[in-house]
Amino acid sequence: MDPAPEFRLYNTLSNAVEPVVPREAGHLRFYSCGPTVYSYAHIGNFRSFLTADLILRTAEALGWRTTYVTNVTDVGHLTEDDAADASGEDRMAKALRSKEGERFANVWDLARYYTNELLADWNTLNLRDPAVRPRATEHIREQIAAVEQLIEKGHAYETEQGIYFSVASFEGYGRLSGNEAAEQLEQLVRDTVSDPGKRDPRDFALWKKDPKHLMQWYSPWGWGFPGWHIECSVMARAYLGDEIDLHAGGEDLIFPHHECEIAQSESLTGKTFSKHWVHTRFLQxxxxxxxxxxxxxxxxxxxxxxxxxxxxxxxxxxxxxxxxxxxxxxxxxxxxxxxxxxxxxxxxxxxxxxxxxxxxxxxxxxxxxxxxxxxxxxxxxxxxxxxxxxxxxxxxxxxxxxxxxxxxxxxxxxxxxxxxxxxxxxxxxxxxxxxxxxxxxxRAADAKDADPDAVRIDALVAERYAARAARDFARADALRAELAELGVEVMDTPDGPKWKRASTL
RNA sequence: GGCGACGUGGCCGAGGGGUUAGGCAAGGGUCUGCAAAACCCUGUACAGCGGUUCGAGUCCGCUCGUCGCCUCCA
CATH class of the missing domain: 1.20.120.640 (Anticodon-binding domain of a subclass of class I aminoacyl-tRNA synthetases)
Structure with missing residues (x-):
């Protein structure tokens, strides 16, 4: 065999394909942003999860150890989650009010259901399990602590409505997405309703005060819930440490989500959050x-x-x-x-x-x-x-x-x-x-494994096989036609007849 | 408007200055009652226009077109 090739991946930070160089030689530690569980994940979500899966498999094929963390977002992801002030509606709450949401008693129930379905689909597509699959709601303490530390360090401030990260306090903001000019960033948030207490339109919410929210926790600032971006910073740090080798996600996460993660994490630790950023392009x-x-x-x-x-x-x-x-x-x-x-x-x-x-x-x-x-x-x-x-x-x-x-x-x-x-x-x-x-x-049930007509089809196939053995080809062809009506295709093989469902694409 | 990606044969898609990508589909063949599978064979290409070069699909410039993010969304 050839010597192991060098593992190279495109890095959004540098706009170039670069070698992946783990901080600890031969041990790749990486984080991939998981979905918000307000509905079934779609094939586009899975394309992004597959990228992480392939990074994992390739690293392991190269003989590396891996520590792979991917989260489940079950709170705080708002319908208007841009660089603004968390003024949108929580996706989870919105899903509960929808038609599909009627079957759930509350948001927690809804989150649990879609998380389970996510895992079933995950397994169906043969994705490997992460080392840890943390949930945002199980790391509220850490998120609150992180927000407190950011305030202490002068990177965040409180208003009547919440706690905000001060973008002006972090020099590198915009480097990942290329949205570096302040006026560009202001442009990006121009249409959002602002908390009048915000010091800079670019500032984004770390904690939202809201005693009426469906999912709320008690914090030093009263009842409320965490901003969306902080969860990944906190969970990545909890399981992978201050500095990780690689961070992945869909291309839509480049801005604002990952930009905000970098600002929070690096302001908190003073270290480089992730060396490599990998983003999956949307499918059509x-x-x-x-x-x-x-x-x-x-x-x-x-x-x-x-x-x-x-x-x-x-x-x-x-x-x-x-x-x-x-x-x-x-x-x-x-x-x-x-x-x-x-x-x-x-x-x-x-x-x-x-x-x-x-x-x-x-x-x-x-x-x-x-x-x-x-x-x-x-x-x-x-x-x-x-x-x-x-x-x-x-x-x-x-x-x-x-x-x-x-x-x-x-x-x-x-x-x-x-x-x-x-x-x-x-x-x-x-x-x-x-x-x-x-x-x-x-795994989620698929067609091959759970055919409700299997008994009937088996019988027809057996009958056709008998007719064929008796050289009654007219009868055999009639049965083939009948099976075709049922959407079943029969193959005669040296090992006897086999059948399969024709897919209905 | 800002940032970015891409235009390859009927379709999907690699490659990336000189020698076949691969697959699917299509056509022909071998085999098998039929059908399927399998195996063999075959064709068609690099958006356009300039430039660099001995040589460009591959580099440079321009034009046209498509798409993505910035709003929901991986």
């Missing part, structure tokens, strides 16, 4: 921005669920593959065609995997004849991933490997099969697109 769907109003808005379950439950029967790993088929930093067009192609690939991966397993068990003698070529392809895939997560190139190498195995599967001897099996395992560890790493019980 069929060439358009994903939006509920245009009908191209998809959650994981919209695509992966059974047809009976309103889903489209897409294989979960096919969805994963489709979502990583474009590089995280480039404009990415998520299309049905890509999803179909991904489904084909995942299906073929599985077929070849079982052929490999069969060959390994059959035990024909001889030397390993594919190992070297597969190793080279793995090295190519890993090098591509290390090069700013070039997933298209990595996937191309993997497909080439499966093609190689597919072409010679009839002649695979035991030694080659064992080598192939090891290769597949490594590829899967790197990209997670061949085999699921999570048990079924921890």
């Amino acid at each position: 769907v069929e060439g358009e921005k994903m939006a509920k109003r245009t009908g191209n808005f998809f959650t994981v379950r919209d695509l992966v669920g059974t047809a009976a439950s309103g889903g489209r029967g897409v294989d979960p790993l096919a969805l994963r593959l489709a979502l990583i088929s474009g590089q995280y930093r480039k404009p990415f067009n998520f299309t049905k065609e890509t999803l179909k192609a991904s489904a084909k690939h995942v299906e073929r991966f599985r077929e070849i995997l079982s052929a490999v397993d069969a060959a390994a068990a059959a035990g024909a003698g001889g030397a390993d004849r594919v190992g070297e070529r597969l190793d080279a392809l793995y090295d190519r895939a890993l090098a591509a991933m290390a090069d700013d997560l070039n997933t298209p190139e990595a996937i191309a190498a993997v497909i080439e490997g499966f093609k190689l195995l597919g072409g010679m599967r009839a002649q695979l001897n035991a030694a080659s099969a064992a080598g192939a099996r090891a290769w597949i395992a490594r590829v899967n560890a790197l990209l997670g697109i061949v085999e699921h790493e999570k048990p079924l019980a921890e």
